[in-house]
Amino acid sequence: MMKNKFILVLSIVSLIGTVIAYFYLPEQIIMHWDVHGEATRYDPKWMVLITGILPVIVYLGFEIIPKIDPKKENFKKHKNAYDIIRAATILLLIVIQWFMIAVAFGINISINTFVPLIVGIVFIVIGNYMPQFRHNYFVGIRTPWTLANEHVWKKTHQLGGYLFIVMGILFLIQIFIRHLLVYYFTFALIFIIVLYLTVYSYVEFKKTKK
Known part of the structure; x- marks a missing residue:
């Protein structure tokens, strides 16, 4: 409080x-x-x-x-x-x-130092606490399959926590390696991670139906 x-x-x-x-x-x-x-x-x-x-x-x-x-x-x-x-x-x-x-x-x-620093820290903080999120409709990785099943929610958020920390570290790396390829690679990987978590939640949901 x-x-x-x-x-x-x-x-x-x-x-x-x-x-x-x-x-x-x-x-x-x-x-x-x-x-x-x-x-x-x-x-x-x-x-x-x-x-x-x-x-x-x-x-x-x-x-x-x-x-x-x-x-x-x-x-x-x-x-x-x-x-x-x-x-x-x-x-x-x-x-x-x-x-x-x-x-x-x-x-x-320097915007090129400031943004990766604060965004990286926030991603790491979110990733660290993400596995603690309980089933809800507003906070967390909300796909149709995580919302439909608490077991899928838990597994997706456990994996998501690790991957968010990875994304945070990638942002922090940009502070030291200032190259456009690193910038584009980071955002491409973020897109892939988000897509992967979505697919992962679907696959885990299908497993519960077998």
Whole structure:
């Protein structure tokens, strides 16, 4: 409970800081970069107000989900994992928000280091806690077959946990090996892993019917 309150307070403080920063930002700020780390899109500075409120909205969304999920009793069983994922997701949004603000103020931060670092860490955190997710309709690997069978759900999330950690490590490798081939290989492998987990859940479901 204390951890959740801290994340909520941090989200509100970040939003207040964003509103203050808004008045000092240039009229146009960078909102998108290409694979080379070059700015490709500028937007009006009021966009930071929209991205700034996202952590609060996401926090409220995480509060509502356990109350409306048909399997709400399972959220009590994986509460720790759920709270960790909530914190990781919101911290990711806050860090990205202040990265954009820092860049807008002219602070030199390498996008090619920043993005792989935070995304890699988040993937590893999610992968570490994914096997703890109990059967539900909102959080986790939700395919028709994992939702239809708790055994399939459990096996898919056990495998998914390991594979998410692998994806996180691949992102971290990009910090040290800055080559387009590594970038494309990482995203190709992510696509393959997602596809594989989908097929895996189907195959495991078919096994339960034999």
